[in-house]
Amino acid sequence: MSSGQLRKHEQFGSRFLRNQRDLIVYTPPGYAVRSSRHFPVLYLHDGQNLFDGSTSFIPGQDWHVGQTADHCIHKGIVEPLIIVGMYNTKARIPEYTPPRSLNSAAAAPTAIQNF
Numbered sequence: 001m002s003s004g005q006l007r008k009h010e011q012f013g014s015r016f017l018r019n020q021r022d023l024i025v026y027t028p029p030g031y032a033v034r035s036s037r038h039f040p041v042l043y044l045h046d047g048q049n050l051f052d053g054s055t056s057f058i059p060g061q062d063w064h065v066g067q068t069a070d071h072c073i074h075k076g077i078v079e080p081l082i083i084v085g086m087y088n089t090k091a092r093i094p095e096y097t098p099p100r101s102l103n104s105a106a107a108a109p110t111a112i113q114n115f
Contacts, residue, residue, distance in 0.1 A: 002029035002030070002070075003029060003066070003070050004026045004027055004028045004029055004031070004066055004069060004070055004073075005026070005027050005031065005032075006024055006025070006026055006051055006052075006066065007024070007025050007027070008022060008023070008024050008025075009022065009023040009024075009025065010022050017095075019089065019091075021086060021087050021088070021089055022047065022048070022087040023047060023084060023085065023086055023087065024047045024048075024050065024051060024084075024085040024087070025082065025083070025084050025085075026050075026051065026065070026066055026069060026082065026083040026084075026085075027039075027082055028069065028070075028073055028080035028081060028082070029070065029073065029074075029080070030080070031080070031082075039080055039081055039082045040079065040081045040082070041081065041082045041083075041084060042081055042082070042083045042084070043083075043084050043086065044065065044083060044084070044085050044086070045085075045086055045088065045096065046085070046086075046087075046088050046092075047084075047085025047086045047087040047088075048085075048087045048088070049061075049062055049063050050062060050063050050065040050066070050083070050085040051063075051065055051066045051085070065083060065085070066083075069081065069083060
């Protein structure tokens with residue numbers, strides 16, 4: 001079974017967050033030979049935890065997203081897809097935490113949702 005490929009994009013800038021963060025992008029097996037095809041994209045937070053235990057918050061314990069995607073694609077459970085993992089920053093909690101009141105103007109999308 002062939003595996004997807006990972007490519008890291010360091011210090012990718014966001015006009016919404018007004019900062020930079022690393023991204024890790026998984027492309028499915030065969031992507032290079034089918035690059036003109038349109039693929040669905042799954043965006044995930046905590047990108048440092050997704051694929052590599054050496055970069056994860058808990059050393060050695062990644063979430064096995066690449067292996068799971070490869071397995072599900074190979075078995076026909078999901079169609080080939082691109083996965084974009086956004087690394088978090090020291091501002092993780094304020095970025096990910098929803099507003100206090102879902103009935104207020106503060107409930108508008110947060111900057112991380114627009115990233």
